[in-house]
Amino acid sequence: MDLLLNQILAGISTGxxxxxxALAVVMIxxxxxHLNFAQGEMAMFSTFISWQLMQxxxxxxxxxxxxxxxxxxxxxxxxxxxxxxxxxxPILTNVAGFIALFAILNSSAGLIWDFTIKEYPTPFGSSPFxxxxxxxxxxxxxxxxxxLLLIALYVFFRYTRIGLAMRAAASVPESARLVGxxxxxxxxxxxxxxxxxxxIAGMLIAPVVFLEPNMMxxxxxxxxxxxxxxxxxxxxxxxxxxxxxxxxENLAGTYIPGVGNELKLxxxxxxxxxxxxxxxxxxxxxxxxxxx
Amino acid sequence: MSAVQEVVTEAxxxxxxxxxAMTLGAGTSLVMLALLILVPFFVKNFIIxxxxxxxxxxxxxxxxxxxxxxxxxxxxxxxxxxxxxxYTSAILIENAGMNYxxxxxxxxxxxxxxxxxxxxxxxxxxxxxxxxxxxxxxxxMPQILKLGYLEAWTGGVQGLVVTKPDPPDIxxxxxxxxxxxxxxxxxxxxxxxxxxxxxxxxxxxLLRSRSGRAFMAIRDNEIAASAMGVDVALYKTLAFGVxxxxxxxxxxxxxxxxxxxAPDGYTITLxxxxxxxxxxxxxxxxxxxxxxxxxxxxxxxxxxxxxxxLSGAVFGVILFIVIFLVPHGARQVAMVAQHLLGRLKKx
Numbered sequence: 001m002d003l004l005l006n007q008i009l010a011g012i013s014t015g016x017x018x019x020x021x022a023l024a025v026v027m028i029x030x031x032x033x034h035l036n037f038a039q040g041e042m043a044m045f046s047t048f049i050s051w052q053l054m055q056x057x058x059x060x061x062x063x064x065x066x067x068x069x070x071x072x073x074x075x076x077x078x079x080x081x082x083x084x085x086x087x088x089x090p091i092l093t094n095v096a097g098f099i100a101l102f103a104i105l106n107s108s109a110g111l112i113w114d115f116t117i118k119e120y121p122t123p124f125g126s127s128p129f130x131x132x133x134x135x136x137x138x139x140x141x142x143x144x145x146x147x148l149l150l151i152a153l154y155v156f157f158r159y160t161r162i163g164l165a166m167r168a169a170a171s172v173p174e175s176a177r178l179v180g181x182x183x184x185x186x187x188x189x190x191x192x193x194x195x196x197x198x199x200i201a202g203m204l205i206a207p208v209v210f211l212e213p214n215m216m217x218x219x220x221x222x223x224x225x226x227x228x229x230x231x232x233x234x235x236x237x238x239x240x241x242x243x244x245x246x247x248x249e250n251l252a253g254t255y256i257p258g259v260g261n262e263l264k265l266x267x268x269x270x271x272x273x274x275x276x277x278x279x280x281x282x283x284x285x286x287x288x289x290x291x292x
Numbered sequence: 293m294s295a296v297q298e299v300v301t302e303a304x305x306x307x308x309x310x311x312x313a314m315t316l317g318a319g320t321s322l323v324m325l326a327l328l329i330l331v332p333f334f335v336k337n338f339i340i341x342x343x344x345x346x347x348x349x350x351x352x353x354x355x356x357x358x359x360x361x362x363x364x365x366x367x368x369x370x371x372x373x374x375x376x377x378x379y380t381s382a383i384l385i386e387n388a389g390m391n392y393x394x395x396x397x398x399x400x401x402x403x404x405x406x407x408x409x410x411x412x413x414x415x416x417x418x419x420x421x422x423x424x425x426x427x428x429x430x431x432x433m434p435q436i437l438k439l440g441y442l443e444a445w446t447g448g449v450q451g452l453v454v455t456k457p458d459p460p461d462i463x464x465x466x467x468x469x470x471x472x473x474x475x476x477x478x479x480x481x482x483x484x485x486x487x488x489x490x491x492x493x494x495x496x497x498l499l500r501s502r503s504g505r506a507f508m509a510i511r512d513n514e515i516a517a518s519a520m521g522v523d524v525a526l527y528k529t530l531a532f533g534v535x536x537x538x539x540x541x542x543x544x545x546x547x548x549x550x551x552x553x554a555p556d557g558y559t560i561t562l563x564x565x566x567x568x569x570x571x572x573x574x575x576x577x578x579x580x581x582x583x584x585x586x587x588x589x590x591x592x593x594x595x596x597x598x599x600x601x602l603s604g605a606v607f608g609v610i611l612f613i614v615i616f617l618v619p620h621g622a623r624q625v626a627m628v629a630q631h632l633l634g635r636l637k638k639x
Contacts, residue, residue: 035420082612089619092360096571099564100611107604221431228424266432273425277416 007250013139015246017208019146020201021216021223022230022238024194027153029232030170031190032083034094038101039198040220042078044213045105046071046199047206048113051120060123064203068196075195079188087184109213120206142204149200150239157235166190221265222249229272231285240284245272316579316626324579328485332478340477341549342589347481347488348546350585353569354495354578355538361576362499363531364511366419369410369426370566372433373403373536375558377543379437382452382553383445392457392548396487399544400537407536411529430560437555451554454547456480484545491538495578498534507531572614574623583622587614 024043028036036042050067054060082101086094124141157163168176169186176183202216209215222245230241245268252267281287316324328347332340356370380399384390390398410429417425437446446452459479467474498504506527509517518524547553565588573584595606618624 035423085616086619089615090575092366092567092571092575093615093619093621096568096611096615099568100608100615102608103604103611104608107602107606107608111601111605221427224424228421232420263432263435266428266435269424269428269431273413273417273428276421276425277413280416280418280421 003254004251007254008247011247011250012143012243013136013246014250015226015243016139016143016146017201017205017219017242018222018226018245019239019242020142020149020204021198021219022226022242023146023149023153023235024198024201025220025223025227026230026232026235026238027197028190028194029227030235031166031194032187033170034091034098035224035227035232036194037095037098037220038105039194040216040223041102041105041109042071042075042195043198043202043205044216045109046074046195047120047202047211047215048109048213050199050203051118051206051211052113054121060121064123067199067203071199072192072196075192076188078195079191083191084184084188087187106213113213115213118211120203120211122207138207142208145200145204146239146242149197150235153235162189218265222246222268225269225272229275229282231282233286234282234284237282237284241282244283248272317630321579325489329482332481337475337477340475340481344477344481344484344549345546346582346585346589347484348542348549349566349569349589350582351488351491351542351545352539352566353573353584353588354492354581355535355542356566356570357573357576357578357581358495358499358507358538359531359535360570361578362504362511363507363528364514365414365528365531366423367426367532367535368423368560368563368567369429370535370539371558371560371563372429373407373539374543374546374562374566375433375437375553375555376406376536377403377540378547378553378558379446379452379543380540381544382454382547385454385548386452387445393483396541396544400541403540403543404533404537406540408529408533410536411532414532415525415528427560427563430563434555434559437558446555449555451552451557454551454553456548456551457483480549484549487541487545491541492578495538499578503527503530568611572611572621574621574626577621577623577626579626580622 021040021043025035025039028034028039046067049070050063053063053066058066078101083094083097086097122138122141124138125136127137157167165176165181166186166189168179169181169183170190173183176186205219206215209219223242226241226245227238228241229244230237230239232238248271249264249268252271253264256267276282328343331343335343352370352374355373356367359365359367377399380402381392381395384395384398385392414422414425436442438449442448456476457480458476459474463474463479499507506517506522509520509522510524510527514524543558550557569581569584569588571584572587573580573582591610592603592607595610596603598606
C-alpha cells in the first residue's frame with residue numbers, strides 16, 4: 001500500500017511536467033486547430049534564451065520575465081513569417097511545416113549552445129517538500145504554477161473580450177469575421193500565448209530533466225498524449241490528463257512485470273488509446289457533432 | 293469552453309482529388325519507365341543501390357498515399373508495418389531458408405492481417421486521435437522487436453544479417469553470350485522495379501474500382517458515404533490492410549537491399565520521413581510518391597553537404613521553401629505543366 005501511494009505521488013510530480021506541456025499544446029490547438037509538433041522545440045529554445053540571460057548575470061526573475069516577453073514576440077513572428085502564408089494550404093502541408101520548424105530550432109539550438117547537458121537553476125529550492133522524499137519543493141512549486149496558469153487562462157478566456165474573440169475565431173472563423181473580429185491576428189496572438197506558456201513549461205521542466213537541445217522530445221510526446229487524453233478542447237482536461245499520464249506511466253513501470261524504462265511509453269500510450277476508443281473525444285473534451 | 297454542443301459541417305481533411313488527376317498520361321508513364329530501366333546501365337553500383345531504395349521508399353509512400361489520399365485516414369505508424377515486413381522477410385530467408393522472392397507475398401499477407409486488425413480499434417478514432425494511436429504503434433514497434441522472448445527469431449538489439457541474392461543463372465547465362473555480367477545490385481534493382489511497377493498498376497486500378505470509389509467517398513464525407521450504402525467500417529479497415537500490405541512488401545525489399553534489419557532502423561523517424569514524402573509528392577497523387585521518396589532520400593544528404601552542424605536547419609529551410617512554393621506538392625507542378633502543354637497543343 002505504501003509503495004502504491006509513493007508511486008502515485010511520484011507520478012503526480014512527473015505528471016506536473018506533462019500537465020504544463022499539455023496546457024501549452026491545448027492553447028495552440030484552441031487558436032489554430034492543429035497540433036504543433038514544434039511546440040516542444042519552441043519551449044526548449046526559450047529556455048536556452050533564459051539560461052543565456054542568466055549566464056550574462058541577470059537574476060532569475062528578470063530573466064524569466066524577459067524570456068516570457070521574447071517568447072511571446074517570437075511566437076507571433078513565427079506565425080506571421082512562416083505559417084500565415086500557409087493558412088490556405090492543406091492541413092497536411094501545415095504539419096510538414098511544423099516538422100520543418102522542429103528541425104530548424106533543434107539544429108540551431110545545438111549549434112549555438114551545443115549538445116552538452118547543462119544545469120538549470122530553480123527558484124523554489126530542491127529540499128524535500130513537507131517531509132516527503134518523493135516530491136521536492138521545486139516539483140510542488142511546479143504544480144502550483146501549473147494550477148495558477150490554468151486559473152489565469154480560464155479567467156482570460158471566460159471573462160475578457162479578447163479571450164472571447166479568440167475562442168470565436170478558432171471555432172467559427174467565418175462568423176467571427178462577420179462580427180468584426182480580426183481572425184488572422186487572433187491566430188497570431190494564439191501562437192504568441194502558446195509560445196509564452198511553452199517557455200514557462202520549459203523553464204520549470206529544465207531543473208528536473210536538465211537543459212539540452214533534445215530535452216523536450218519525449219516530454220512533448222507525453223504532453224500530446226496528456227492533451228489528447230484530457231480532450232483537446234479543454235485546458236482543464238489537459239492538466240488532469242498530464243497528471244494521469246504521469247501516474248499511469250509510473251504504475252505501469254512498477255506493477256506490470258517485464259516492463260523496463262523502454263516499454264513505459266508504449267504501455268502508457270496503449271492505455272490512453274484504450275481510453276480513447278471508449279471515449280473518442282477525450283475525458284473532458286466536448287464531442288463534436290458532424291453534419292453532412 | 294462553452295456548454296453548447298458544437299455542430300460543424302465536416303470539412304474533408306484531405307481535399308478531393310479527381311480520379312483522373314491521380315495518374316499520369318500513358319506517354320509520360322512510359323517515358324518514366326524507360327528512364328528507370330535505362331539509368332542503371334550508366335551509373336555506379338552505389339547509385340544503383342540508392343535507386344533501389346528510391347523505389348522501396350516510393351512504394352512505402354505510395355502505401356501511405358492510398359491510406360491518406362485515398363481513404364482520408366492519417367497514419368504515423370507506417371514504420372511499424374515496414375518493420376514487420378522487413379523482419380518477416382529476413383527471418384524467412386535466414387532462419388527458414390526460403391527463397392527471397394517467395395518471402396515477399398508472405399510479408400505482404402502478414403502485414404495485411406496486422407493492418408486490418410489494427411484498423412479495427414482505429415475505426416473509432418479520427419484526425420489527431422488516429423495520429424496518436426498510429427504514433428503509439430510506431431514508438432512501440434522497436435521496443436517490441438527488442439523484447440527478450442522474441443530474441444531467438446529477431447536477434448534482439450543486434451538484428452539480423454540478410455544475404456543479397458545473386459542474379460538467377462538464366463539471366464547470367466544469356467548475358468554471358470554478350471560477354472556481360474550482372475551485379476547483385478543491378479539484379480535486385482530490376483527485381484524491385486518489376487514489383488514496384490506491378491504494385492503501382494494494381495494500386496491505380498484499385499483506386500479506380502468500386503473499392504477505390506468507396507475509399508474516396510469516405511474521405512470526402514463519411515456520413516454521406518454511409519448514407520449511400522458504403523460499408524464504412526469495412527472499407528476503412530480494408531484501406532489500412534492494403535496500405536500495410538504494400539508497406540510490408542516495401543519493408544521486405546528494403547531489408548534485402550540493405551542486407552540488414554535492426555530495431556533501431558524502424559523508429560518513428562522513418563514514419564515521419566514517409567509522411568513528408570507524401571506531402572512533398574502531393575497527397576492523393578500516386579505518381580508523386582516517387583518524387584517524395586527522392587526528397588526524403590536525397591535532401592538530407594544535400595543538407596549535410598551544405599553544412600554538417602546545421603544539417604537539420606538546412607533540411608528544415610529546404611522543406612519550408614518547397615511547401616511555400618508548391619503547397620500541394622509535386623502534383624501542383626505536374627498540373628501546371630499539363631495545363632501549359634494543353635495550351636501549346638491548342639495553338
